Amino acid sequence: MAASRASERSAREFYEMKQRAVHFYKENQVPEKIEEVLNNMFHESPVDVYGYLSEYFESKAKPPVIHKVSGREVYDSKGQPTVQADISCIIKGLEKHFSTATASSYNHYPDNIPLEKREAEEKERQQNTGAAVSLINGQLTEALCGVDPTDQKEVDDVVLTLIDKLKAEADQKEEDERLKRIEEELNQEPKEPAKEEKTISPKGKKKAGSARSVIVALEEPKEPLYPACSAACAVSQAVAMAGAAVKKVEFYEHICNAAGNVEVDVFTMPMPMVSVLSSGKPAPGKQNLIKELLILPKPGLPLEEGMKQVTRVYHQIGKLLFSKLGVPGYYVNDNGTFTPQYDRQEQFLDLVQEAVTALELTPGEDIYIALNCAAHEIYEPEKSKYEVMTGMLKTSEDMIEFYADIINRYPAIIALIDPLRKQDSEVWTKLCERLSEKCYIIGEHVYPRVERFVQEGFGELAASGASLRLHQMTTVTNIILAATIIKEEASITAISSVPGDTSDTFLADLAVGIGATFVKFGAPARGERISKYNRLLRISETLKEQGQLRVHEGFAFPVKRPPTPPPSEGAESEQDGSK
Structure with a gap:
């Protein structure tokens, strides 16, 4: 009796498994697709039968999505640290490496800057590179997981939105600390102001600063950017290359x-x-x-x-x-x-x-x-x-x-x-x-x-x-x-x-x-x-x-002239009167 019950249970389980299989294949239209590819292949008679089947089923696979973004520190042509990014995607159910891109580094200052500034820039570059690598391996890989690598705009929007958010948080933290320092200084006991010494300028000579000042249009200062911002450049390039590989185009x-x-x-x-x-x-x-x-x-x-x-x-x-x-x-x-x-x-x-x-x-x-x-x-x-x-x-x-x-x-x-x-x-x-x-x-x-x-x-x-x-x-x-x-x-x-x-x-x-x-x-x-x-x-x-x-037929110079000034009110009234 026990053997009979075990046999019945086994048969029931096998039947249920067959039903699940029928449902699974029907739900995914497997029989129809198999029949379709076999009929097409018979009529086309390809030389490589299994290559034909491979191409057919690959076209039916789910589109690849980004699975992982990896960052590392490498060196540019000047021996300076910079950021490299790898893109791995899930394709046909498996993780596959698709592309690697390296961000070129930028020198804000000219080559003849003082040694102190150069050393400060090198230190800042090292810190920024490390921050970019950490951002890629942490929050960026999480944010891009599951995103379509062929949608370049969406990828870049995700990356820049995250960096803008982090920069806003860092700026707010810095502002809070600044206000806290000001408050602490105000709460301290006020010191007696030092007595100003009166300086008597020599007779017949103007006081320093009394001459008419010259207004000088200074160069724009270095723009403050989020320390890890170079992650955007590296990741954007790597995803673009991955998108081309996924689409199998140049x-x-x-x-x-x-x-x-x-x-x-x-x-x-x-x-x-x-x-x-x-x-x-x-x-x-x-x-x-x-x-x-x-x-x-x-x-x-x-x-x-x-x-x-x-x-x-x-x-x-x-x-x-x-x-x-x-x-x-x-x-x-x-x-x-x-x-x-x-x-x-x-x-x-x-x-x-x-x-x-x-x-x-x-x-x-x-x-x-x-x-x-x-x-x-x-x-x-x-x-x-x-x-x-x-x-x-x-x-x-x-x-x-x-x-x-x-x-x-x-x-x-x-x-x-x-x-x-x-x-x-x-x-x-x-x-x-x-x-x-x-x-x-x-x-x-x-x-x-x-x-x-x-x-x-x-x-x-x-x-x-x-x-x-x-x-x-x-x-x-x-x-x-x-x-x-x-x-x-x-x-x-x-x-x-x-x-x-x-x-x-x-x-x-x-x-x-x-x-x-x-x-x-x-x-x-x-x-x-x-x-x-x-x-x-x-x-x-x-x-x-x-x-x-x-090929280019020749140099086409775009002629750039100043915009035509709008007509004066008097000219407009004269035109109206002539009408």
């Missing part, structure tokens, strides 16, 4: 789709602005104006030919410097550029033109020049003037004629980057009116953070274009939004690397995906620079094979 295509350009079937390769010479105020020599001299190939050339030309010019410059200055002339900086000690701007420009001519090329036809002036670094606040050379000072108005003269003497110059400070907005407008017909006026430092540019746009500084950099709190979504704003203003976009770069090739795909006109990755030297140029070459080759490549 990364630049994924960026293009994220920008809302779903039906784009042709891409235009950005033109390389290749750095060849560096100088500026922090460098030796009396010349201050040219911080960076860049060269560009002729528009319309295939990228591989253009890169070959500018690379030949770069190496020819090195040979000329070696013949003129010996081994020291061949030294390069962190950017890969040569750094000769020259006293005049003409020496740099003549050197480049000599190198171009030696290769039987023509300046202004085969090779063009761009100047990164970094005007904010050569401005003397006490004198309210720009020190273009040691001892040579120019007012902002003088700078217009100064630039016009240089461009007239060297017509190969087709771009000026940061020719004036942000504070000289009126003169900036006059400069654009004077030169924008034949020269790009591009803002880089005047638009310090992409997030602010998205909020404010060009503002009072209407320019031919803007140079966008991906670092700190900048996300992929903000780069896309900024590029859209620039395009709506009929201006051009340049994608630039920063001094503390990494070997990641992210920026190359980003530039192609958003349709940037120029890229500024540094010299054709050093691994972190060359990796991006090589990636551009690979993208160009792929697009050419697929018939999706379009």
Whole structure:
């Protein structure tokens, strides 16, 4: 009897399990899908039967979601600590690593800052990197768990919302502590004020401070950011790469789709602005104006030919410097550029033109020049003037004629980057009116953070274009939004690397995906620079094979003129009377 009851129980359990199986497979439409794929496979007769089945069932799997975000401290090209992020997703029920991205670090101060400031910045960088890694491994991985990696905007919104929340909490805590200190000081016994000694100024001499003060427009102070903000840049890049991997498309295509350009079937390769010479105020020599001299190939050339030309010019410059200055002339900086000690701007420009001519090329036809002036670094606040050379000072108005003269003497110059400070907005407008017909006026430092540019746009500084950099709190979504704003203003976009770069090739795909006109990755030297140029070459080759490549026909200079003033009340009344 006991054996019979056990057998009945076993049969009942087996029957119930069969019923659950029937319900499970029916609920998930397994029989219908099996029948469908078997019928399709029979008619199509694929060579790889199991590969066909694998592709079919993968298309029916649940979409991948972010499962884990991991952060770690690594080093950039200058040996400085920075943040790296990994993205792991759940796909087909299993956890899988999808992407790794490293944030480029940014140096707020120029290279010639005092040692104390440099040490303070290094300490702050170390603390901020550690805070970013902790944020990624803690609250960010929790916030992004289960989010679709192909939805770049949602991911970036989650990241920035969390950072803004943490910053608000930190600011409130700091304010509470400040008020507490003030209250404690007020509760202390008041001290007798020290008697002020009367100072008698010598007869006939004015008291100190009695002279008329000069109003000086000072440079904007360093913007306070949340210490862990670089987590946003690293995670945004890593998720963008994961999204492309999930969709099984080229990364630049994924960026293009994220920008809302779903039906784009042709891409235009950005033109390389290749750095060849560096100088500026922090460098030796009396010349201050040219911080960076860049060269560009002729528009319309295939990228591989253009890169070959500018690379030949770069190496020819090195040979000329070696013949003129010996081994020291061949030294390069962190950017890969040569750094000769020259006293005049003409020496740099003549050197480049000599190198171009030696290769039987023509300046202004085969090779063009761009100047990164970094005007904010050569401005003397006490004198309210720009020190273009040691001892040579120019007012902002003088700078217009100064630039016009240089461009007239060297017509190969087709771009000026940061020719004036942000504070000289009126003169900036006059400069654009004077030169924008034949020269790009591009803002880089005047638009310090992409997030602010998205909020404010060009503002009072209407320019031919803007140079966008991906670092700190900048996300992929903000780069896309900024590029859209620039395009709506009929201006051009340049994608630039920063001094503390990494070997990641992210920026190359980003530039192609958003349709940037120029890229500024540094010299054709050093691994972190060359990796991006090589990636551009690979993208160009792929697009050419697929018939999706379009080349630039020529330089199109967006003419920027001051806005037309509204008509006066008297003019309006005259017009009304004539009617």
